Every structure is written in structure tokens, then in C-alpha cells.
Amino acid sequence: MSVVTSSPEQLWPATRDLAEIERVPLERRGLPASSYHALLRAAELWPQRPALHCLPDAERWEQPVSLTFADLAADVQRAASVFAGVGIGRRDAVAIVSVNCREMITAMLAAEAVGVAAPINPALAGEHAAGLVRLSGAKVIVAAGPELDEGIWSLARRLAAETRATALLALRPTAPVGPPPQLEPLAGMTVAHLETLARDAPANTEPAQAPRAGDLASYLHTGGTTGAPKLAARTHGNEVANAWMIGTRLETEGAMFAALPLFHTNALIVTLLAPLLRGRPVVWAGPLGYRDPALFKVFWRIVERYRIAAMSAVPTVYATLATLPLDADISSLRMPIVGAAPLPRAVIDAFLDRTGIELCEGYGLTEGTCASACHIPGLARAGVGVRLPYQQVRAARMESERWHPLPNGEVGTLLIKGPNVFAGYLVATPEGPVVEPGENVRDGWLKTGDLGWVDGDGNVRLSGRAKDLIIRGGHNIDPAVIEDALLEHSEVTAAAAVGRPDAHAGEVPVAYVTLTAGASATETQLRAWATAHVPEPAAAPKRVEIIDAIPVTAVGKPFKPELRRRVAEDVAREALAGRASSVTARLGDGQAIVVSVRGVDDPALQAALGAFSFGWENAGPAD
Structure with a gap:
């Protein structure tokens, strides 16, 4: 029994013009x-x-x-x-x-x-x-x-x-x-x-x-x-x-x-x-x-x-x-x-x-x-x-x-x-x-x-992930503008920007980059580059960190929750100023970040970490 239900002319349009293609309903194309x-x-x-x-x-x-x-x-x-x-x-x-x-x-x-x-x-x-x-x-x-x-x-x-x-x-x-x-x-x-x-x-x-x-x-x-x-x-x-x-x-x-x-x-x-x-x-x-x-x-x-x-x-x-x-x-x-x-x-x-x-x-x-x-x-x-x-x-x-x-x-x-x-x-x-x-x-x-x-010609243009927005003092920052600015640098091969918890602004932007082999660019130089190339001052990253590889998901897409986890851990360590015996951050339900601290009592933890957007827990006395 033949399974060929359409001629090549019926199946494949002779034009790439969308309006012309769509004049023929898809169900009349004879797809398998x-x-x-x-x-x-x-x-x-x-x-x-x-x-x-x-x-x-x-x-x-x-x-x-x-x-x-x-x-x-x-x-x-x-x-x-x-x-x-x-x-x-x-x-x-x-x-x-x-x-x-x-x-x-x-x-x-x-x-x-x-x-x-x-x-x-x-x-x-x-x-x-x-x-x-x-x-x-x-x-x-x-x-x-x-x-x-x-x-x-x-x-x-x-x-x-x-x-x-x-x-x-x-x-x-x-x-x-x-x-x-x-x-x-x-x-x-x-x-x-x-x-x-x-x-x-x-x-x-x-x-x-x-x-x-x-x-x-x-x-x-x-x-x-x-x-x-x-x-x-x-x-x-x-x-x-x-x-x-x-x-x-x-x-x-x-x-x-x-x-x-x-x-x-x-x-x-x-x-x-x-x-x-x-x-x-x-x-x-x-x-x-x-x-x-x-x-x-x-x-x-x-x-x-x-x-x-x-x-x-x-x-x-x-x-x-x-x-x-x-x-x-x-x-x-x-x-x-x-x-x-x-x-x-x-x-x-x-x-x-x-x-x-x-x-x-x-x-x-x-x-x-x-x-x-x-x-x-x-x-x-x-x-x-x-x-x-x-x-x-x-x-x-x-x-x-x-x-x-x-x-x-x-x-x-x-x-x-x-x-x-x-x-x-x-x-x-x-x-x-x-x-x-x-x-x-x-x-x-x-x-x-x-x-x-x-746009009017049907071109699709991206400007970032909705869930990745960095909110600085109520101002929405699309991380893509920071990443695009850094990617314009000839030695940057990949870039990912995330929000760093901040007690006053809620979040401030920071970025991670990977570089070409033998690159000479420093983190200070890259931050200056990004500041000069982002479209608005609020989007200028507070830090740019060079890493070996951007974390990715199982199918190779950038995994920003891991970067946000790292950032939260750094922020907690700085806020506690060496008073804790251990500070670790993990991704909880729904990728929420939870910082676990040993060696600091609850009132001191609340005073140090309560103003930040991540959750925290007292993991007990010092090891």
C-alpha cells in the first residue's frame, strides 16, 4: 500500500514568502x-x-x-x-x-x-x-x-x-x-x-x-x-x-x-x-x-x-x-x-x-x-x-x-x-x-x-529570559544587555549575568565570563569594558569574574541558578565577616536559594542576612 499522499509540488512550496506559503492550508499539503x-x-x-x-x-x-x-x-x-x-x-x-x-x-x-x-x-x-x-x-x-x-x-x-x-x-x-x-x-x-x-x-x-x-x-x-x-x-x-x-x-x-x-x-x-x-x-x-x-x-x-x-x-x-x-x-x-x-x-x-x-x-x-x-x-x-x-x-x-x-x-x-x-x-x-x-x-x-x-517582517528578536531579570531598586535590568556587551570583547567566549543580593538595592548585576585560550584581559578591564558598552549605567556589572566554564543544564543550556547560588554564598560569607565556621548555599524547591550557616546564633544570623533575598538556616554550632 502506497503511503505517498502528495506530490512534491503540493508538499513543498516553491517560495519562501510566508504569506504565499500560508495561502495553502497546512492540511492540504499532504504531510505524512x-x-x-x-x-x-x-x-x-x-x-x-x-x-x-x-x-x-x-x-x-x-x-x-x-x-x-x-x-x-x-x-x-x-x-x-x-x-x-x-x-x-x-x-x-x-x-x-x-x-x-x-x-x-x-x-x-x-x-x-x-x-x-x-x-x-x-x-x-x-x-x-x-x-x-x-x-x-x-x-x-x-x-x-x-x-x-x-x-x-x-x-x-x-x-x-x-x-x-x-x-x-x-x-x-x-x-x-x-x-x-x-x-x-x-x-x-x-x-x-x-x-x-x-x-x-x-x-x-x-x-x-x-x-x-x-x-x-x-x-x-x-x-x-x-x-x-x-x-x-x-x-x-x-x-x-x-x-x-x-x-x-x-x-x-x-x-x-x-x-x-x-x-x-x-x-x-x-x-x-x-x-x-x-x-x-x-x-x-x-x-x-x-x-x-x-x-x-x-x-x-x-x-x-x-x-x-x-x-x-x-x-x-x-x-x-x-x-x-x-x-x-x-x-x-x-x-x-x-x-x-x-x-x-x-x-x-x-x-x-x-x-x-x-x-x-x-x-x-x-x-x-x-x-x-x-x-x-x-x-x-x-x-x-x-x-x-x-x-x-x-x-x-x-x-x-x-x-x-x-x-x-x-x-x-x-x-x-x-x-x-x-x-x-x-x-x-x-x-x-x-x-x-x-x-x-x-x-x-x-x-x-x-x-x-x-517586527513587521516577522523577524523574532530576543531580549532575555523573563525569570532572569535583575531587579535593582525596582528597576528591571535584562541580563542580555550585559552579556551582549561582554561578548563584544574579542577575548570573551561566553558570558552570563545574574543578580547579586544587595541589602539596599535588592539586587545588583554581576557577570561571569569565559575567555579564549591565552587571553590577557583581566576582571578589572572586563568590568570597565562592560560599563562602557552597556546601554544604561544601572546595568553596569559590579563585578566580572573569569571562570573556566559557564554552568550548563543536562542539554547544554546556561544554568543560572548555579551562578546565583555561588553569588549568594559569597554574599553570606562577606556579611558574616568570618564569624561562621561554615557557610554553604544550596538550591531548594523551585530553585530557591537557601544559605546554611554553622557557628552563629539566630539573632546574629537575622541581623547579618535578614535583609537579603535568599533564605537562610542555622545548621548548628561550629564543627
Whole structure:
């Protein structure tokens, strides 16, 4: 049975003009109903066209394991049969804990074909990972096997035992050598290599219940700056629509390079599903991805060898690439996409100077499936790009429990509406997990938590995170203006500004920065630089501290609560002037900061710390 429901002309607009594109209702475009149908469509249209080139590692960049679209579809159907055989149905989650490898791509698509994919960052602390597995309700765990990563396999065995999983399936490295090793059994569950079970499973076998657009496809943990991950539930309709939107901006020829981890929505939507819809091959880096130093030694040669036209990475990757000598023909590269963190102007300029190519900035969030705005190559860049087709983006202000839209150009909280807005967060109940939109979605509008505005041309412009505002004596300071000023300095590679508790002003701004290797700038010089470049005197940071790395969340976004914790600890120590035997600060419920003090009595603590915004506790007498 054919799954091709539309012609290329119907599916893909011949223009990038939003008004022209949106004259055709999205439902008349003929999008596949699910990620599974997108895969079958690709196998039907381009059975012998390369779909994947998976590099075993950076050293073996010329020895990929390659699959056609027909090969990929057959592998996914076999794995889907395995999952169905161990009890996975349409509403059941498969937890996937692994570094990237060829089999992980198969497992992700197969989990969505018969149930719900729930990829988990293997770097999470064990208790956090276990909490996410329990919340998802997953009874089947797929994980990097001992050949691929012994540490992850050990974690997965612990997760399987703690969550009473019914099956633990191991993934092998891309291009493994020899037969798979024996796996130590676990009582009461199936423990096996996915490859071994899939070998005898039938290909070209449809799931018992093929997914529909409204069915859940994935649970992805969020990576906001609060650092408190939730499981965001997205439907097949969400994923396919957003992948299609991104596909309208992708180059129609050439390969895509992928090296971000597949537990992140960018890797899933931008570098897996969007190329799948367009029939474009994807070159997948080895298990370390962009964290592999060896990758950068051969990166430009990879671009030349595979004719890479598009790629997706974070700003630090492009900052590194901008320092590398060009030792290959990279004329195929036309769309280097960047997102997930603020993009310094210095990185844009350095990459352009090195390569002659403009970075293509994008903006989105997990709850919006992935992307909501992206620059259009060849057009003048403004903000974080033009909104994607069939999405609405606007700035609004909350008044009397209602959002009131603001005119173009006025700063407010950014809201997003469209077929990409997620189904809701997964919430634990006695009867099992349920999906609830929560307070972030009202009348179909998703509150992003970002401050910004939209101009008359549909360009989305950011000005900071609402929760990150620094309030100095009642005056709101957007930390982005401080960070932007510092990022203009040629030796600053990253910057984060937060409020320092102050007894008189409530908060005063301070900043943390990282510098280029061999930089000579001092903290005093950087503070003077920021003071000269911020738009108003109130935003001038009281301190600038140089650190080795900005703290980040599990998915690599700046984690400002940790910086605020450090600041509160410093403030408390200074206020107590050496009278305490120990002063420590921690993040409590809702990321509230609590300072714990030993060796000072309650009246003295109240006198010293009572005027500050953080909470404090008496931890007892001196040690």
C-alpha cells in the first residue's frame, strides 16, 4: 500500500514568502501522518538513495556504515517487531539511554512506530535518570551496551533493576568487531542485544496499530535555564509538522551533518526527521559527537568528502571551527544552523571571516517541538530569524490572568501558537502518567519564558529570559544587555549575568565570563569594558569574574541558578565577616536559594542576612 499522499509540488512550496506559503492550508499539503509514515514514504520514493552514513568515530571518518532509505525502513520494522514482542503498545514508552550510534537511530524511530520514544541523557545523575524512567512509565530500556559505553550500560542495569523493567536491550557500536559479548542476566527480565533479537524479526511488517497524527510520539526532557527537567510529550503531528517547517528552509541538495546527541530535540527533528522528509542523506558523527577533539582535526575534510550542505551545532562548535585552517573544499556548505544558546557577534564574524559563510541562527524550545524561527540564507539577518510557516509568534503582557498582545516592536513575553505546540507535560498519577498542558499553554498559546518582540517582517528578536531579570531598586535590568556587551570583547567566549543580593538595592548585576585560550584581559578591564558598552549605567556589572566554564543544564543550556547560588554564598560569607565556621548555599524547591550557616546564633544570623533575598538556616554550632 502506497503511503505517498502528495506530490512534491503540493508538499513543498516553491517560495519562501510566508504569506504565499500560508495561502495553502497546512492540511492540504499532504504531510505524512507520523514519523513512521515519513520513513515508509522515503523508502517508497527513494529506496536506493543513501539515508545515513554513520561514522564509527572520527578516526574512521572515511569508513561509514551506510544505509539506504529501504535499508533503514527494514531495520526500523525489525526493531519495532522486537519492541512489540516485549510488550510495547501504542501508549507505552521505550526509555533510550545511549550515546549516538547507528542502532540508536533505528531504536528511536522504532519506538515511535509502535509506542513512545523516551530518550534520556546518559550524563544525568542516576537518581534523576531513574526518576524520568519512572515518570515515563517505561518498562523497556534500550541502552548503550558494554562495548559502546561500559558506564552507561552499568547505569542502565541499575535503572532496569530500580524501575522493575521487563526488558533491557543493549546497543552495539557502529561497525562492531566480532560477535556481541555475553550479557549478565537480570532476574525477571529479558536482557539481550537488540541486534540479536532483530536479526530474526520480520521486516516489512506493519505495527499492529500504525501511529496517527494525534498519537504521542516522544517524551523529551526539557532543557530550560531552570535546570529542572520535565518530560514534554509531543505527538506525531507535532514532530512531522515541525520537521516539515524546518524542511522548507533546508537546502534541497546535499547532505546534512549531525553530531548533537539524539536525546536532544534538535538532533531528532532537525537532523533526522527533516532530512527524512526531503530525502536527504545525513552523516552522523561517532558517539562523542562534537565532544570528540579528533572530529575537528578532520571536519573540513568530512564536509568535502560527503558534500555537506547543512549542519546543526551550538555556538561553541562554530567558535572552534572558526579557528581551524581550511584544508578542504567546503563550497557545498550553505546552511550552518546554530541554536540552543546565545550567539555572540564575535562568533558570527569569525566564522564568516574563516569560511565566507553566514551562520543561520534559529530559535525554538522543546515544548514547541523544536524550531519556531530561523534565518533564511541569503536574506538580511535580523534577530533569531523569521518565524516558520504556519506558526504564530507574538509578544504579550499578562494582565488580570490573561495575555494581552503587544504591537510589533514592543517587548513582552514571547508566545507561540501552531501545530508544533506540544501536548503537555507528563504528570505522575496513581493510575499512571497523564499528559497535562499546565499553565504554560492557554488557548493554544505556549508561553516560552523568553522576552522579546516581533517586527513587521516577522523577524523574532530576543531580549532575555523573563525569570532572569535583575531587579535593582525596582528597576528591571535584562541580563542580555550585559552579556551582549561582554561578548563584544574579542577575548570573551561566553558570558552570563545574574543578580547579586544587595541589602539596599535588592539586587545588583554581576557577570561571569569565559575567555579564549591565552587571553590577557583581566576582571578589572572586563568590568570597565562592560560599563562602557552597556546601554544604561544601572546595568553596569559590579563585578566580572573569569571562570573556566559557564554552568550548563543536562542539554547544554546556561544554568543560572548555579551562578546565583555561588553569588549568594559569597554574599553570606562577606556579611558574616568570618564569624561562621561554615557557610554553604544550596538550591531548594523551585530553585530557591537557601544559605546554611554553622557557628552563629539566630539573632546574629537575622541581623547579618535578614535583609537579603535568599533564605537562610542555622545548621548548628561550629564543627
